Structures are given as structure tokens and as C-alpha cells.
Amino acid sequence: MTQRRFGNYSQRARLGLIVPPTNTVNEAEWMRLLPEGVTLHVTRMPLHADSSSEDGRAALYADIRSHVLSLAQAAPDVIAYGCTAGSMVNPINTLTDYMQQCCGVPAVATAPALVQAVQALGLRRVALATPYHDALNAHEQHFLEDNGIAVLGMRGLGIGAGGAAEYIRIAQVPLQQVYNHVLAADVAGADAILISCTDFASLPLLSGLEQALGKPVVSSNQATLWAALRRAGISDAIPDAGRLLQIA
Missing domain, CATH: 3.40.50.12500 (Rossmann fold)
Known part of the structure; x- marks a missing residue:
């Protein structure tokens, strides 16, 4: 079998994930659900619960930039920001567009x-x-x-x-x-x-x-994984994880 350019375990996709520093659930739940040939690569970023103020958004964007640039070095197909509160930014595509502009990698985020x-x-x-x-x-x-x-x-x-x-x-x-x-x-x-x-x-x-x-x-975790997989071109139905992960 011809292997993907970035290794033996990521033949279908490699997902990058950014979570807040105390988060211990997101990656644990995703690891239970990942289809064969999809791998997960995680980093932690300070919590940003206030993205509505000018100062709060500036701090979020500064941290997002440094962390997506770091994750991009692992050659992911998609980078996800796994924080509901921190990703409630309007207009709805503003944050994910910024993430992609920073590193050239397609991006998803939990609130969107x-x-x-x-x-x-x-x-x-x-x-x-x-x-x-x-x-x-x-x-x-x-x-x-x-x-x-x-x-x-x-x-x-x-x-x-x-x-x-x-x-x-x-x-x-x-x-x-x-x-x-x-x-x-x-x-x-x-x-x-x-x-x-x-x-x-x-x-x-x-x-x-x-x-x-x-x-x-x-x-939140189900929706973010669904969005990340679909953005990576993977539409596998995943059993026993809710109706959302049964649709393409």
C-alpha cells in the first residue's frame, strides 16, 4: 500500500486540535471515534472565554496564530479549535478564516x-x-x-x-x-x-x-469532530455516537 507522505498511521487524514489547558475530555472522546487511518495531534492554549471585547479578541487571535502555526508543522489536513466559549466569534466564519489565513490549513471551530x-x-x-x-x-x-x-x-x-x-x-x-x-x-x-x-x-x-x-x-465534541472530518473529506458513518455522525 502506498503510504501518505506523513506516515504509516495517517493514511486517510491527520487532524490537529487546540484545546484549553485544563481540558481532558475533548481528545479522549475524539480518540474513541476516529475512523481507521485518521490520527489526532493536540496542543493546549490559554483559555479565552471573552471573545466579544476588543481586548479579548486581540488576545485570542494572538494565541490562535502562534498555536496554528505550531500545529501546521505536523502537516494536518484540518486544524480544529476545540473550545465552545472561545470560538463564539461573529461573523461566524471570522475565526476559522483567520486560522486558515495564518497557516494555510483548513480550519474548524466548535461554536461554528x-x-x-x-x-x-x-x-x-x-x-x-x-x-x-x-x-x-x-x-x-x-x-x-x-x-x-x-x-x-x-x-x-x-x-x-x-x-x-x-x-x-x-x-x-x-x-x-x-x-x-x-x-x-x-x-x-x-x-x-x-x-x-x-x-x-x-x-x-x-x-x-x-x-x-x-x-x-x-x-460540542461531536459537532467539532463531524466538522473536522467532513472538512478533511471523510464522511464515514460512526455508530453509537448520535444522529449527527450518521449523516454525510
């Missing part, structure tokens, strides 16, 4: 991927289940609604209200608590539930939640 996932499923009205505090939930609601997604309900866990040092607790939320939290977030009229935050574990729950709720359940 959530919007694209809802659109790909043919839906427009969602409920949000997050680990976040109220201010960050409101920021996400505004981002989604600015991009044509109606948010009919939100339910958070309040993590981060006492400062960024709390965010390490997100990955520690037990799966049973996540499951109950998502069920409680459902509201009448919602076409889907979005589970927000790439450090909020939910992968083993997605299929069961969809069955229990009778509607799609889309997580």
Missing part, C-alpha cells in the same frame, strides 16, 4: 460547528444543556440566535461563576449527572438539545439520550 450541525440536521430550535454560569450561557444564546438558531431554553450548572479556576471541575461532573441535566434541559418545541462545552463529557450518553428524548442531541 454547533451551528453548522443544527443546520445539517435541518433544525432551527434548540435547548441548551451546559456546565456554565448564567453570563456565559447568555453569551452562547446570543451567538446562536445571531446565526439563526432559536434557543428556547437553557440549563447550566453554574461552573465558572466564581472565576476561571472553577473550570477544571467541568470534566469531573459524573456521567449520570450529565444525563439527568440534559433530560431536564429539554423544553417543549425544541427540535434538538445542544450539550455545550468540549470539557463536558457526554459521548457515551448521546445515543441513549436521543432515544429517551426522541430528538437529536448534539454535543
